[in-house]
Amino acid sequence: MSLNSQSGRAATGSEFESQVSKYYTLLYRFAFSLTRSEADACDLTQQTFLVWGQKGHQLRDRSKVKSWLFTTLHREFLKMRRQTVRFPQVELSEVESELPGLWPDMVDALEVGSVLEALSQVDPVYQAPITLFYLEELSYEEIAKILDAPIGTIQSRLHRGKAQLQRLLARAAVVSVGRGS
């Protein structure tokens, strides 16, 4: 990476500010979906912009800022996860094509926290594709680049991950109904 020889300058303060305004909510939501911790998500978002402030000037193609930020956040998350104990996973069958007795209004009745709790129990390899899919900000190609995997692999992970998530949401919905909420 080098400075764009046409602009020949580092990222300015105003450019930094404008990228923060534009992307910090999306990045935070991505981080929170991955970590389910407000503190960790804040740290990851701040760290991402810190790296942007230090190295952003090296990005030649300014149209790729969004993708660059998501890639950096995901890398920082992977670094963070390597340093922490992996949380236990719930055993689930790989693919289930049908919704397991789950209806949209059942999910709608769940709190965001319950949805993210279910997401956290999905196999980790599927969590980032699912989140990036639902945040709806990135194309398949961009998601594949961020996660450093071919598009076909992303499709497959998304399919399997969504099936796992829906099974977990069905359980959460049953528990929720059982509690009378």
Added chain:
Amino acid sequence: MNSARAKEILSGYRPGGEDQTDPVFESALALVESDPELARWFRSQQAMDAVLRRKFTEIPIPLGLETRIRANRPRPRVGLVRWNAFSPISVAAAAVLLVGGTLAWLAPFRPATWVDYQASAIEKVTSPYVLNPESRDHDQVRRGLAGNGFPADYRVPKGLEQYPLEGGFEIRVRGHNLSAICFGSDEEHKPDVWLIVMKRMPLRGAPADAIPRFSMAGRNPIATWAEDDNYYILATEDDGPDLKTFF
């Protein structure tokens, strides 16, 4: 395409955007038209996706996060300092400047070592620079550097030949010409790697042979060696690739 494959593809379909015209989805969407069971499944998935999409946008953003991010922006290294001539800090700073100034004045009389050149070169490549020439072609880079009297007869380590070339630029250290050959790619997520080339000369601590020695220069991993008429430094970012893989 069968129904199972169509479901896999359609799991990633997002209505109302680019996906509608994306050829990836074309065949699967066509199958939905002719397969009632698949159409039912697709409708239920779309309804569920709509709810979940909304849930993700409901994740609350902590108050003050934006302000904290802005406050943490790395500042330029050079700034204005308010000077109070008689504060203890000023006196200490003046003493440091005096000692530093004396050392700087004496510096030309101290023979430069390899480490001096190495540190200056690493500082130059890790600071903002402009490629000149900017090219993916080594011949063009060599011509550009040689034209201005900078080392151009460099040899690229075997493992680095496949790493994307970006170009080169010129470095001046203590009156000597050094060339920096830059590798890396934003598009391919390849972190920066720099090959720094310098003509051999008598220098204490300089590499003696063609066997690369791996070490750290501050936060940057480096490899150094000497070959033919040149000294070489291969450096990368702190989170760059393992340099050993290039040899």
